[in-house]
Amino acid sequence: MSRFPVENIRNFSIVAHVDHGKSTLADRLLELTGTIDKTENNKQVLDKLQVERERGITVKAQTASLFYNCEGKQYLLNLIDTPGHVDFSYEVSRSLSACQGVLLVVDANEGIQAQTVANFFLAFEAQLSVIPVINKIDLKNADPERVENQIEKVFDIPSDECIKISAKLGTNVESVLQAVIERIPPPKVHRKNPLRALVFDSTFDQYRGVIANVALFDGVVSKGDKIVSAHTQKTYEVNEVGVLNPNEQPTHKLYAGQVGYLIAGMKNVIEAQIGDTLYLHKQPVEPLPGFKSAKPMVFAGMYPVDQSEYNNLKSAIEKLTLNDSSVTVHRDSSLALGAGWRLGFLGLLHMEVFNQRLEQEYNASVILTTPTVPYKAVLSSSKLIKARRAVQKNMIFIDQNRVMLKYLFPLNEIVVDFYDSLKSLSSGYASFDYEDAGYQTAELVKMDILLNGNTVEELVTVVHKDKAHSIGKAICERLKDSLPRQLFEIAIQAAIGSKIIARETLPIFKNIFQYGGDITRKMKLLKRQAEGKKKLRKIGNVEVPKDAFIKVLKTRSSK
Numbered sequence: 039m040s041r042f043p044v045e046n047i048r049n050f051s052i053v054a055h056v057d058h059g060k061s062t063l064a065d066r067l068l069e070l071t072g073t074i075d076k077t078e079n080n081k082q083v084l085d086k087l088q089v090e091r092e093r094g095i096t097v098k099a100q101t102a103s104l105f106y107n108c109e110g111k112q113y114l115l116n117l118i119d120t121p122g123h124v125d126f127s128y129e130v131s132r133s134l135s136a137c138q139g140v141l142l143v144v145d146a147n148e149g150i151q152a153q154t155v156a157n158f159f160l161a162f163e164a165q166l167s168v169i170p171v172i173n174k175i176d177l178k179n180a181d182p183e184r185v186e187n188q189i190e191k192v193f194d195i196p197s198d199e200c201i202k203i204s205a206k207l208g209t210n211v212e213s214v215l216q217a218v219i220e221r222i223p224p225p226k227v228h229r230k231n232p233l234r235a236l237v238f239d240s241t242f243d244q245y246r247g248v249i250a251n252v253a254l255f256d257g258v259v260s261k262g263d264k265i266v267s268a269h270t271q272k273t274y275e276v277n278e279v280g281v282l283n284p285n286e287q288p289t290h291k292l293y294a295g296q297v298g299y300l301i302a303g304m305k306n307v308i309e310a311q312i313g314d315t316l317y318l319h320k321q322p323v324e325p326l327p328g329f330k331s332a333k334p335m336v337f338a339g340m341y342p343v344d345q346s347e348y349n350n351l352k353s354a355i356e357k358l359t360l361n362d363s364s365v366t367v368h369r370d371s372s373l374a375l376g377a378g379w380r381l382g383f384l385g386l387l388h389m390e391v392f393n394q395r396l397e398q399e400y401n402a403s404v405i406l407t408t409p410t411v412p413y414k415a416v417l418s419s420s421k422l423i424k425a426r427r428a429v430q431k432n433m434i435f436i437d438q439n440r441v442m443l444k445y446l447f448p449l450n451e452i453v454v455d456f457y458d459s460l461k462s463l464s465s466g467y468a469s470f471d472y473e474d475a476g477y478q479t480a481e482l483v484k485m486d487i488l489l490n491g492n493t494v495e496e497l498v499t500v501v502h503k504d505k506a507h508s509i510g511k512a513i514c515e516r517l518k519d520s521l522p523r524q525l526f527e528i529a530i531q532a533a534i535g536s537k538i539i540a541r542e543t544l545p546i547f548k549n550i551f552q553y554g555g556d557i558t559r560k561m562k563l564l565k566r567q568a569e570g571k572k573k574l575r576k577i578g579n580v581e582v583p584k585d586a587f588i589k590v591l592k593t594r595s596s597k
């Protein structure tokens with residue numbers, strides 16, 4: 039790694055609105071620099087998680103070191119691919135701390151969207167160089183000139199600085215690398231100073247312990263060095279350092295300006311804080327500023343399906359939150375569900391992805407309660423001020439066809455169903471982003487969902503008074519669709535206090551043997567039923583499959 043003087047290093051991120059082509063551009067950059075072989079199969083190479091491949095979205099920022107020859111010089115380009123969805127913007131802001139520039143990718147057909155604006159400002163505030171890249175110029179409806187004008191108008195970046203490419207076909211991608219070298223400055227670091235390494239991400243490996251992703255701001259770190267964590271003041275010996283290429287490739291040393299990974303025998307996830315500074319044992323330094331902690335927007339209870347799994351689930355949650363430090367965890371318990379946790383997420387998609395990762399990467403089986411947003415309740419009989427509806431704050435025309443509107447919304451209205459309604463109302467053209475604007479007073483009620491008179495703890499929610507009826511009705515209808523019929527009729531009700539505001543009735547179950555037919559089919563059905571029983575939860579005498587809760591939440595987001 040000593041071959042790369044600081045002036046030959048560029049650290050940059052790819053940021054964009056969801057689906058504008060970041061991961062596809064990353065694939066092409068990896069191919070062009072020979073980091074991976076060029077084959078038809080290179081699709082989202084940096085999206086390594088199963089959940090990313092299944093959903094086709096990036097949820098985790100990934101680092102890759104690329105080696106690139108340009109005019110006789112060898113450059114080290116450290117690329118960080120980041121997620122586009124608003125729920126994962128914490129990944130983006132952390133990644134930017136290790137960079138001096140960004141490629142701001144914009145779809146040539148869709149133009150500037152909400153997260154394009156949000157990501158631009160993240161980069162702008164961090165004083166990074168921004169290279170606008172207009173992607174998908176191969177599309178039939180592509181209009182790169184219109185997008186160029188938008189970029190100039192909204193971001194004040196001269197239109198001739200835009201690079202027009204097709205990441206899919208590889209058209210003009212080489213000019214992106216040229217621009218990275220010409221327009222992004224090398225990191226401002228000092229190799230002669232004592233080591234200062236920022237831990238900007240980390241993962242837990244069952245065999246090797248914590249693997250920390252580090253950006254070196256000063257000095258050098260070598261295998262065998264004794265290092266100290268500024269956060270815990272514990273000392274460790276470095277067992278391995280290396281670069282991600284894109285898989286781990288050990289090197290003996292890492293130098294200031296470089297980005298890589300470090301393994302130092304941290305066995306406990308609490309020891310490896312994202313934002314921590316690592317320094318050499320006898321050379322203490324002023325720690326780097328680290329990161330603002332993420333602000334959770336959506337809260338849900340999480341419980342093991344079987345209480346005997348509590349400790350395993352605890353350890354799985356700890357390991358996964360190491361890799362996703364934006365999730366907050368507090369112990370909680372419920373009469374019906376036993377001991378568990380109250381987790382805070384950045385949005386509903388984030389909650390779903392975290393749940394899926396727990397199941398896929400840690401084989402955990404959990405019950406999630408209805409997501410809620412935080413409220414501050416004043417328990418008094420005084421008059422409450424009328425709930426505020428959305429209030430328009432401002433309106434900016436991006437071009438003839440596009441307008442950017444700013445509103446003040448109750449958070450609950452956006453996390454639950456706003457995004458889907460906006461997408462369907464605008465036939466997919468509108469996009470949105472949000473940030474916290476503090477607490478407002480509102481008329482809220484607690485709504486219970488009852489099955490044959492017994493409260494379903496997982497579905498207790500706080501809703502706006504005016505919406506209680508429609509939300510209660512939707513939940514009852516969906517619960518009716520998701521519950522299996524049983525040997526007796528089931529009353530599904532939504533209630534505020536003792537007042538029932540909606541009701542559905544699930545009719546009685548008819549036994550499969552009444553229909554006669556093929557015996558192997560019956561056996562299969564019985565087997566499936568027996569397997570399903572393992573995942574049931576009993577509320578009174580009613581059996582509820584675990585996934586019924588999730589299905590109910592999904593209806594709420596599509597209503």
Ligand SMILES: Nc1nc2c(ncn2[C@@H]2O[C@H](COP(=O)(O)OP(=O)(O)OP(=O)(O)O)[C@@H](O)[C@H]2O)c(=O)[nH]1
Binds near residue numbers: 059095096175177
């Ligand atoms: N026609 C065309 N399609 C492209 C191009 N680049 C990407 N795509 C397609 O656009 C879709 C989204 O691409 P991704 O690279 O996954 O987008 P992303 O920005 O990484 O998405 P997230 O990580 O989920 O935010 C995929 O179906 C790509 O095949 C391009 O240049 N032309």
